Amino acid sequence: xxxxxxxPEKIKKAEFVVAIPSYNEADSIAFPVHQADKGIQSFFGxxxxxxxxCDNNSSDGTKEIFxxxxxxxxxxxxxxxxxxxxxxxxxxxxxxxxxxxxxxxVVVVDAxxxxxxxxxxxxxxxxxxxxxxxxxxxYVRHKYDGTITNSIAYPMIRSLYGRxxxxxxxxxxxxCGELAQIxxxxxxxxxxxxxxGIDIWMTTxxxxxxxxxxxxxxxxxxxxxxxxxxSDLGQMFRQVVGTIFNMMIKFYPFWSSxxxxxxxxxxxxxxxxxxxxPAIRVNKKTLFQKFHEGFDRYGHVWEKVLQKxxxxxxxxxxxxxxxxxxxxxxxxxxxxxxxxxxxxxxxWRFDELLDSLIPIYLSKTLxxxxxxxxxxxxxxxxxxxxxxxQFEATKSLLIRRWDGR
Amino acid sequence: MAxxxxxxxxxxxxxxxxxxLSEAGYEVITAADGYKLTERIDKEKPDLIILDxxxxxxxxxxxxxxIRNKFYDMxxxxxxxxDTFKEDIKSIAADFYVIKSFDLTxxxxxxxxxxxxxxxxS
Numbered sequence: 001x002x003x004x005x006x007x008p009e010k011i012k013k014a015e016f017v018v019a020i021p022s023y024n025e026a027d028s029i030a031f032p033v034h035q036a037d038k039g040i041q042s043f044f045g046x047x048x049x050x051x052x053x054c055d056n057n058s059s060d061g062t063k064e065i066f067x068x069x070x071x072x073x074x075x076x077x078x079x080x081x082x083x084x085x086x087x088x089x090x091x092x093x094x095x096x097x098x099x100x101x102x103x104x105x106v107v108v109v110d111a112x113x114x115x116x117x118x119x120x121x122x123x124x125x126x127x128x129x130x131x132x133x134x135x136x137x138x139y140v141r142h143k144y145d146g147t148i149t150n151s152i153a154y155p156m157i158r159s160l161y162g163r164x165x166x167x168x169x170x171x172x173x174x175x176c177g178e179l180a181q182i183x184x185x186x187x188x189x190x191x192x193x194x195x196x197g198i199d200i201w202m203t204t205x206x207x208x209x210x211x212x213x214x215x216x217x218x219x220x221x222x223x224x225x226x227x228x229x230x231s232d233l234g235q236m237f238r239q240v241v242g243t244i245f246n247m248m249i250k251f252y253p254f255w256s257s258x259x260x261x262x263x264x265x266x267x268x269x270x271x272x273x274x275x276x277x278p279a280i281r282v283n284k285k286t287l288f289q290k291f292h293e294g295f296d297r298y299g300h301v302w303e304k305v306l307q308k309x310x311x312x313x314x315x316x317x318x319x320x321x322x323x324x325x326x327x328x329x330x331x332x333x334x335x336x337x338x339x340x341x342x343x344x345x346x347x348w349r350f351d352e353l354l355d356s357l358i359p360i361y362l363s364k365t366l367x368x369x370x371x372x373x374x375x376x377x378x379x380x381x382x383x384x385x386x387x388x389x390q391f392e393a394t395k396s397l398l399i400r401r402w403d404g405r
Numbered sequence: 406m407a408x409x410x411x412x413x414x415x416x417x418x419x420x421x422x423x424x425x426l427s428e429a430g431y432e433v434i435t436a437a438d439g440y441k442l443t444e445r446i447d448k449e450k451p452d453l454i455i456l457d458x459x460x461x462x463x464x465x466x467x468x469x470x471x472i473r474n475k476f477y478d479m480x481x482x483x484x485x486x487x488d489t490f491k492e493d494i495k496s497i498a499a500d501f502y503v504i505k506s507f508d509l510t511x512x513x514x515x516x517x518x519x520x521x522x523x524x525x526x527s
Contacts, residue, residue: 131477138494162524166497210527212477217494260522262480265473266498274494378491 002057006067006077014101016040016049018073018109018121021090023056025111026065028225032113037071039121052097053111054078054090062111088198091183098180105129107174115223116172123216123268124174133211135174136165136203138266139222143372143380144280147365148240150384153200156244156336159391161207161251162258166215169199169240172222175206182209188250190243196236197243204247208254217268221277237361238354245343256399260392276377287366288322294359301356305342310334314360327367329390335360337398344402407520408432410451412439412468413484414460418505422455425509431516439463443475451479453519455512456499458485466495473498480519482512 018036022029033051040049050073053066057079067077078093080086091108098106105128107121120137127135149169157168179202186205193201206213248255294302295318302311313331320326339357342348348356372380409431411422419435426433434449436442438460446454454472458465465483472479483490483502490496500522501515 131474138497162522164497208527210524215497254525254527257525258523260518262478262522262524263473263498263500265477266470266495382491 002079002082003063003077004079004081006063008067009074011050011074011076011101013048014050015047015104016044016125017052017098017101017103017106018049018125019052019054019094019106020066020109020111021054021087021094022058022062022066022111023085023087023090024058024060024062026058026060026062028112028114029053029062029066030069032109032111032116033066033069033071033075035113035116035118036107036109036121037073039118039125040073042118043122044125050074050076050101052076052078052094054094054097056080056085056090057082086195086198088189088192088194088196088201091198091202092189092194095180095184098177099184103177103180105174105176106180107135107172109172110224112225113172113222114225115220117220119268120172120218123218124172127214127216127265127267128174128176131212132214132265132267133176133179134203134206134213135216135267136213137167137170137172137222138215138217138268139167139170139220140274140277140377141221142277142280143375143377144282144369145277147368148237148361151332151361151364151368152241152336153244154384155388155391157200157203157207158261158388159395160248160255160258161204162255162261163207163213164261164263164388165203165207165213168203170222171199172218173199173202174216175202176211179206179209179211188247190246192239192242192246196239200240200243201247204244204251208251212265214265214267217266219268220275223278233358234355237358238351241357242343242350242354245340248340249344252402256402259395261388282365282369284322284366284369287362287369288325291359291363291366292318294356294363298352298356298359301348301352302360305347305353305356306335306338310338317363322366323370325363325366325370327364329387330394332360332364333391333394337394337401340398341401406430406432407452408434408449409516410434410436410446410449410454412436412442412454412460412465413457414438414463415457418457418484421507422509422512426513426516429513439465439468442468443471446472446476446479453480453482453516455482455484455516458483458490466490466493469498470495478524480522482515482519484512 107124483499500519
């Protein structure tokens with residue numbers, strides 16, 4: 001039977017909320033719920049708290065599993081209407097509930113997390129009761145994990161909006177109740193935001209609203225259900241990158257006034273030795289092949305969208321050997337600028353436009369893999385930082401191009 | 406004229422930075438340690454802080470956390486003789502870091518960038 005909300009303890013007010021979005025997570029949701037409960041009891045025991053599962057009306061019994069878990073903290077189950085899917089739609093329900101509950105702080109963690117500990121709740125939540133309104137996670141990630149973050153989301157958010165948020169689409173984060181109201185009132189909601197675009201949308205709005213941001217060190221890598229990167233990439237890529245481009249249109253007056261970037265405060269130390277993430281293997285041959293296939297499949301789109309020099313340069317690097325493949329950072333920045341402007345000017349159907357950026361992104365990833373092969377995680381972080389400085393230094397070019405000059 | 410606070414326990418570094426940065430057009434004030442640093446910042450209201458990481462009784466990275474928590478957007482440049490500090494995640498709360506050198510070109514570039522950095526109010 002469909003139920004929009006199940007609130008067994010009839011909770012009407014709460015100061016602190018831990019929310020767990022889900023869709024068919026019956027086999028994994030128990031662990032994060034237990035950890036969240038322990039975290040709340042250990043670190044927020046003096047506050048009225050609640051654990052909320054915001055679900056897409058899962059058919060695998062997620063609701064029953066969630067409500068059946070014994071916790072000291074009360075629980076509320078929320079669902080989208082039958083047939084309505086998407087992580088962002090779950091969040092929209094959550095925002096409304098946060099406003100109803102008049103909550104001060106909200107921590108969100110993924111339902112398939114295997115590495116969450118109670119102190120993750122502390123680290124993501126405690127800054128919300130100090131001077132911060134938005135908390136993003138800092139995980140130690142393998143250098144080949146999170147390549148959309150490393151190549152697009154982090155450098156673009158940083159260079160556009162001026163705030164260095166290393167994991168803007170980390171999935172686990174904290175936000176203040178005031179932001180829930182701001183999110184509900186935003187006129188930038190879209191189909192992409194209703195799905196995987198939600199994380200980058202929330203971060204972008206928080207930065208644009210000048211909400212004080214803090215990054216919380218988690219001490220452990222994020223380990224969750226393994227996904228096949230090949231099968232998930234298209235949809236996720238379209239929604240995340242499409243949201244970034246869409247927000248650029250809306251927030252031009254803000255980002256065109258931003259110069260360079262500023263760091264954030266860091267929270268969460270004293271965790272002992274940091275646990276290193278598991279290694280990730282990358283198939284360089286596939287990345288190379290997909291770039292080459294892109295010329296046949298999307299050559300006509302690239303010709304229309306990319307500036308002549310950028311297109312010529314792409315053809316030039318196509319001739320490189322796989323093992324010495326090099327995609328220069330400035331070429332990647334120019335390609336992103338061209339695509340952002342093409343998106344704004346509706347030069348091509350959105351889905352195909354964003355899909356056509358994927359082979360270029362994969363070739364940039366191949367170049368990153370080759371350049372960082374012998375680097376430690378720290379050295380590869382420095383490499384990404386240097387690329388970000390190039391993004392920032394190219395800001396005036398972006399503004400000139402955006403203004404049609 | 407931008408005011409720069411140099412926090413370093415080595416006197417010759419404080420002197421070098423004071424002379425060179427004053428010549429470059431900045432007003433320079435100095436502190437030999439981190440004692441009551443946030444109170445001093447409150448009082449002196451510098452536009453930027455150059456902070457040594459390893460001082461005899463103070464850890465610059467801990468001081469950085471205190472500064473960042475109290476003065477959210479205060480530009481801070483970390484200075485160090487060794488780059489091993491980058492292993493510590495706390496270092497990313499700094500605007501920039503520079504390796505100590507008698508040639509202050511890089512430091513001056515970073516100071517200019519940090520002072521230029523601007524995020525408009527929404």
